[in-house]
Structure formats: structure tokens, C-alpha cells
Amino acid sequence: MDRVFFTNSGTEAIEGAIKLVRKYAYNKDGRTDHEIIAMKHSFHGRSMGALSVTGNDAYQAPFKPLIGGVRFAEYNNLESVKSLITDRTCGIILEALQGEGGIYPASNEFMQGLRALCDEHDILLVCDEIQCGMGRTGNMFCYQSYDIVPDVVCVAKALGNGLPIGAFLCREECAALVPGDHGSTYGGNPLVCAAANAVMDQFEELNLTAHVKEVGAYLYEQLEQLTAKFDCIKDHRGIGLMQGIELTIPVGDVIKKAQKEGLIIISASGNVIRFVPPLVIEKKHVDEMIAKLKKCLQ
Numbered sequence: 326m327d328r329v330f331f332t333n334s335g336t337e338a339i340e341g342a343i344k345l346v347r348k349y350a351y352n353k354d355g356r357t358d359h360e361i362i363a364m365k366h367s368f369h370g371r372s373m374g375a376l377s378v379t380g381n382d383a384y385q386a387p388f389k390p391l392i393g394g395v396r397f398a399e400y401n402n403l404e405s406v407k408s409l410i411t412d413r414t415c416g417i418i419l420e421a422l423q424g425e426g427g428i429y430p431a432s433n434e435f436m437q438g439l440r441a442l443c444d445e446h447d448i449l450l451v452c453d454e455i456q457c458g459m460g461r462t463g464n465m466f467c468y469q470s471y472d473i474v475p476d477v478v479c480v481a482k483a484l485g486n487g488l489p490i491g492a493f494l495c496r497e498e499c500a501a502l503v504p505g506d507h508g509s510t511y512g513g514n515p516l517v518c519a520a521a522n523a524v525m526d527q528f529e530e531l532n533l534t535a536h537v538k539e540v541g542a543y544l545y546e547q548l549e550q551l552t553a554k555f556d557c558i559k560d561h562r563g564i565g566l567m568q569g570i571e572l573t574i575p576v577g578d579v580i581k582k583a584q585k586e587g588l589i590i591i592s593a594s595g596n597v598i599r600f601v602p603p604l605v606i607e608k609k610h611v612d613e614m615i616a617k618l619k620k621c622l623q
């Protein structure tokens with residue numbers, strides 16, 4: 326990526342990306358009725374713009390009307406995306422690995438198909454890497470697992486590791502926003518940028534992406550074994566240190582039991598336990614977690 330705009334959160338990074346894709350299209354044809362294609366079961370944040378591209382009616386319903394010009398496609402279904410493309414389409418936004426939606430990784434064909442579709446129609450591909458980026462999948466960005474380069478990337482969360490910083494980045498050819506189109510008082514302030522710099526140093530010093538690949542593969546193996554052992558586990562999905570198991574029993578009960586064991590886990594939509602541990606965990610921590618989880622599932 327060639328350009329970056331720093332924000333105070335992931336949601337604001339999405340807001341900026343929405344404006345960027347609209348402005349890019351506006352610069353080409355001057356129209357003011359552009360549409361963005363987003364994915365069902367996605368999550369992009371809770372402000373009005375970010376909520377508008379979040380494919381979850383439970384989050385959206387109380388706050389309608391949202392911003393217009395958003396159409397929702399089936400995730401991992403290229404035909405569904407194709408059927409929504411019109412001469413008004415200005416961008417496609419997705420998480421390469423859906424988090425809140427239940428830990429669903431995109432398929433290779435889907436990601437590569439989206440890239441080709443965007444090239445064909447000269448529309449922008451936006452990857453929301455807010456949850457799945459910053460090393461979580463074993464690559465710095467999840468899209469790198471698919472051998473494609475998006476036009477716009479949104480990051481936050483682990484970029485500041487606790488301090489409020491996000492960013493949207495783009496390729497030079499897509500840098501449609503000019504000063505005045507977008508702005509932020511605190512965005513890119515020296516305090517949070519110093520934190521983000523320190524985070525980047527840690528990535529290098531600890532060789533974190535390689536570490537995540539190794540421990541992530543170990544977690545995958547262990548969760549596969551657990552899935553084979555317990556009938557109440559219906560499915561296991563994920564990449565690196567972003568994985569999930571889908572249960573046939575109420576996930577809330579397991580989470581409560583886990584807390585008593587001193588294990589903090591979180592759910593995701595669709596009765597899924599989501600594993601998003603700190604990137605520095607080691608195999609011995611995975612073993613400890615699996616032992617506690619076994620107890621809860623038994």
C-alpha cells in the first residue's frame with residue numbers, strides 16, 4: 326500500500342474506506358448514486374456507515390434508515406457478487422476471514438474471483454483486516470494468504486495493542502481523497518503512533534508472524550483432535566490464531582464453565598467458540614487451554 330490515513334478506531338477506518346471508494350467512482354463518472362457490495366454475516370463496526378455495510382439485521386434494524394447504496398452478497402459465492410454488479414457499483418468490501426460472523430475463511434477462488442471482478446469493472450476491493458490482520462493469521466495481513474492485493478485495507482485493534490489507533494491504506498492509483506474530503510483531530514497523533522511503532526518493533530523482534538504460523542498450526546491440530554473426540558463439536562474452522570469450533574450445545578454454558586476454570590473464551594455468531602488468543606502464546610498455553618476446554622465439554 327502506498328498511502329495511509331490514521332484514524333482512532335477500526336470503525337472510523339471503515340468510514341474512511343467507504344468515502345474513498347465512493348470518491349474514486351465519483352471522480353470517474355460524477356454520479357452520486359454509487360453502490361457498495363458487502364457480505365452477509367459480515368461485521369465492520371457500529372457507526373452509521375460501518376453499520377450500513379455490516380450484513381447482520383440484528384445489528385442494523387434498530388438504527389434504520391442507514392446509508393443507502395449497499396447490497397449484500399453471499400460470502401464465498403462469486404456468482405452472488407456478480408449478480409449484484411451494476412454500472413453504479415463502486416466497491417466490494419469484505420473480511421478475508423469473517424470474525425463476528427462465525428469464523429469463516431474466504432476460499433481462494435472467491436478472493437481471486439473478487440480481485441478479477443474488481444479489475445474488470447474498475448471498482449475497488451476493500452479488505453477489512455481489523456480483526457484478521459496484524460499477524461493474526463500468520464501473515465501480516467490475511468489477504469496475503471490468497472495471493473491477491475486489495476485496493477484498500479482497513480486495520481486497527483492490534484495495530485495499537487490497546488491504544489486507540491486504526492488506519493485505512495490504499496494503492497496510489499486509488500488515492501481519491503484530497504485534504505478536506507476527510508479529516509480527524511486525533512487521527513495519527515504522536516502518542517498512539519508511538520505505540521503503533523512499538524508494536525511494529527515487537528513484530529520484528531519476536532518474529533511474530535512466523536511464531537503465529539507455528540503455534541496456530543499446533544492449535545489447529547489440537548482443535549481437530551478435540552473435534553474428532555467430542556460429538557458436540559460440529560465443525561472446526563480458521564487460520565493461524567483465529568479459529569473457531571461450532572457446537573451443537575449452547576455455547577454460553579461452555580463459556581460460563583470455562584470462566585470457572587480460569588479460561589476466558591468468546592463466542593461468535595452461529596454457536597461458535599472463537600479462539601483469538603494473544604499472538605505471543607506458546608504451545609504450553611494451547612495445551613493448558615485444551616485441557617480446560619475438555620473438562621468443560623465433558
Ligand SMILES: Cc1ncc(COP(=O)(O)O)c(C=O)c1O
Pocket residue numbers: 334335336337339368369370371420424425453454455456457481482491
Ligand atoms: C472485522 C471488524 N471490522 C471493524 C470492527 C470495528 O472496529 P472498532 O471496534 O475498532 O471500531 C471490528 C471490531 O470488532 C471488526 O472485528
